[in-house]
Amino acid sequence: MKKIYTYGHALEERNLTIADMHANKAVGRKMTQVTAQNAQEAEIIADQDIDMIITGSDWYPDVRRGAPNTFITAALFAGRYITNEEILAGAIDAAMKGADSVLTPRSLDVVEMIANQGIAVQGHVGMVPSKSIQLGGMRTVGKTADEALAVLEDMRRLEDAGAFGCEVECVAEDALAAISKHTSLITNSIGAGPAGDVIFLFFEDICGETENPPRHAQSWGDGAAIRRQLDQERRKAVKGFKDAVASGDYPAQGHVVSMLAEEKDKLLEALDKRA
Known part of the structure; x- marks a missing residue:
């Protein structure tokens, strides 16, 4: 150097x-x-x-x-x-x-x-x-x-x-x-x-x-072959995402966070009052 x-x-x-x-x-x-x-x-x-x-x-x-x-x-x-x-x-x-x-x-x-x-x-x-x-x-x-x-x-x-x-x-x-x-x-x-x-x-x-x-x-x-394989894998994955959303499988319980129980009750009560 x-x-x-x-x-x-x-x-x-x-x-x-x-x-x-x-x-x-x-x-x-x-x-x-x-x-x-x-x-x-x-x-x-x-x-x-x-x-x-x-x-x-x-x-x-x-x-x-x-x-x-x-x-x-x-x-x-x-x-x-x-x-x-x-x-x-x-x-x-x-x-x-x-x-x-x-x-x-x-x-x-x-x-x-x-x-x-x-x-x-x-x-x-x-x-x-x-x-x-x-x-x-x-x-x-x-x-x-x-x-x-x-x-x-x-x-x-x-x-x-x-x-x-x-x-x-x-x-x-x-x-x-x-x-x-x-x-x-x-x-x-x-x-x-x-x-x-x-x-x-x-x-x-x-x-x-x-x-x-x-x-x-x-x-x-042989990068082109790997790219083609990656392209097919990407297509399969994107289709899987769309199908899972359509079926209701995604988002699942493991992907989300819920409110604290008492806070959810407060929210629902407040929304009822507004209605």
Whole structure:
């Protein structure tokens, strides 16, 4: 563990720093990153020694409670923060609460604006979902030399804007292997093969909770089957509740508390007088 001060000047410990990431990149040590939406998921991830967690900025405080010492990135959702002022305020708020970095899919000006405030920031290259309409849909990017070079150019622009890393989504694996040697960014590969410095997957995909997972995902569990079983058990329980109310079996004597006998007599007497 490394002692660090957060952006809000709180003295804490982290499993990983950005300097460590660059040292790992230099020697080819792969790192791992998994999404979390709440403290329960974050605790599971941290317990299994995953290097990094990424979460939405609104979920960050709860996720941090589950993983107090894990490097956590807070993603600034495009629809949550609209203007540059809102984006910067969101980034500062997340950093003040202890987020170790923020991620934004927005413009280079936005990345530079956040970096200029001393906040560790990451961008997003390749198949950025919010830009898929411009790419002809959800598809792999970088299958041609021109597209691969364009991804590298995006990385270099992020470097110039002050980013330390980027999410690389659905890029041809051999394209990333070739261009990653030409960037200093910490690359987080999701659907872009093993050449990324960080291999990244969604928690629900790993746990087998996604009914139709993307091609790049693999599960090491069968959470979907457990969810279906839980759904059936919930349906059975809710029906049981309705049937018990209809039959008069619920609430039963063990579920209620009665008045003191003498107080009930007083109440009935008082009600009779009112009638």
